[in-house]
Amino acid sequence: MKYNPLPKELYIRNRDKFAAKIALNSVAIFNSNDIMPTNADGTMKFRQNNDLFYLTGIDQEETILLIAPDCPNPAWREVLFLRETNEHIAVWEGHKYTKEEAEAASGIKNIQWLAAFDQIFNSVMALSKTVYLNTNEHLRAGVVVETRDARFIKTCKEKFPLHTYERSAPIMHDLRGVKEQEEINQMQIACDITEKGFRRILSFVKPGVTEYEIEAEYLHEFVRNRSKGFAYEPIIASGPSACVLHYIDNNKACNAGELLLMDVGAEYGNYNADMTRTIPVSGRFTERQRKVYDAVLRVQKEAASILRPGVSIQDYHKEVGLIMQSELLGLGLIDQTDIKNQDPNWPAYKKYFMHGTSHHLGLDVHDVGTMHFPITPGMVFTVEPGIYIPAEGFGVRLENNIVIQQEGYFDLMRNIPIEAEEIEELMNS
Structure with missing residues (x-):
């Protein structure tokens, strides 16, 4: 792995928090993600299942976690099952976790090879009443590929039809929505790497450069700082393309006088940054561009100040909408x-600002966490208002990542330039 892993104590606490929320005499199973195919014998880069990673810190395929806090046999209360390596795997794929390495990374004492899973799981099931199984229940999920968790659910229910089955996802959403300090530290590194990428392109952008060249500059800076790369498909949108919210073609030239909207973020240790900045290709905003930019920045600052413990996300979005409405009136884009x-x-106001202002951020860019209950300290949100004016050929979006505190918030992107004057100064220095 490129990144520096977090200490095992974090994962021990995370498992303890999960175990405290499940019913008496229960067992929970979490599976790793598959390595996904492309074509022929090609595969995509492996990305660990975030729930399994949250509970173990293990970043390897073909991994299973078993948690049975009340099991009469103490050795079976936490078991981690790993793919057993051999000389062939070592030559063709490289190093895999040893049992000792997995224990050091996760804090789990009982590490077994996958071949032992059926025997141990059958024994634990005989002593359990309830089974917690994991699924992807993200509100935006479009699940079209059968996962290892999904395959396991089928076989488990066929083999053990008389057990009581429960969902792990609501518990995981509740836990993962509030970050531990170690997680926030990892996200800060992701944001700091993102800052390095942004500062790099401020001196690179000029009329005539292409969006894909800018994408390459970001990727260079991200990878050289121990990131796997982009946290999500980057949006590098010049001119009218900024009005396409999920524009990822990144294939046009940046022309003089245009604005360039960049929605990019680095990942680090499977945690993500999510930044948006809008800059003038020629190094100076026009008068109209500056007015729209300043309006978005005011909304961004006010929105961040509204996010606080006790506020519901639904009410927050309504309040931000009213702030945006006032700014659009001032710009002459809407009237009474x-x-x-x-x-x-x-x-x-939705004609010019049609998306939400904030979402949870963490192991997923659109992280799990409640969107219908009050905000609590430790949650991490994006704050990303925008104004998109197709008739004028540009859009502006500004986005920072903030940690909710008991009083106020902490801005993980506080050091990334956002004021128009600073951006112009850096681009012309």
Whole structure:
């Protein structure tokens, strides 16, 4: 692995938190992700199942975690099953965890090879009443590929039809939504790497460079700082392309006088940054561009100040909408008649700001966590308002990542330039 792993104590605490929330005499199973195929004999890069990673710190395929806190046999209360390596695997794929390395990384004492899973799991099931199984229940998930967890659910229910089955996902969403300090530290590194990439391109961008060249500059800086690369498909959108919210073609030239919207973030240790900045290709904002930019920045700052313990995300989005409405009035993009005649389910401001302002951030870029209960300290959110004006050929979005504290918030991107004057100064220095 490129990154420096977090200490095993974090994963011990995470498992203890999970175990405290499940029913008496229960067993829970978590599977790693598959290595996904491309074509012929090709494969994608492996990305660990985030729930398994959260509970173990193990970043390897074909891994199973068993948690049975009340099992009469203490050795079976936590068991980690690994793929057993051999000379062929070592030559063709490289090093895999030894049992000793897995124990040091996860804090789990009982490390077994996968061949032992069926015997141990059958024994634990005989002593358990309830089984917790894991699924991807993200609100935006579009699950079209059968996962190892899904395959395991089928075989488990066929073999043990009389057990009581429960979902692990609601518990994992609750736990993962509130970050431990070690997780925040890892996200800070991801944000710091993202900052390095952004500062690199400020001196690189000029009329005539292409979006894909800018993408390459980011990737160079990310990988050389021990990131695997982008946390998500980067959006490098010049001119009118900025009005396409998920523009990822990144294949156009950046022209003089245009704005360049960049929604990019580095990952580090499987944790993610999510930054958006909008800069003038020629190094100076026009008067109109600057007015729109400043309006978005004001909304961004006010929105961050609203996110605090006790606030619900739904109410927060409504409040930010009213702030944006005021800014759009000032820019002449909407008027009082538009507001008077608006559809309450799609307010007038949505014509120019059609997406949400914040989402959870962590092991997933759109991380799991409650969107219907009050915000609590330790949650990490993006704050990303935008104004998109296709008729004028540009859009502006600004995005930082913040940690909710008991009083106020901590900005993980506090050092990344965002004020228009600083961006212009850096681009022209």
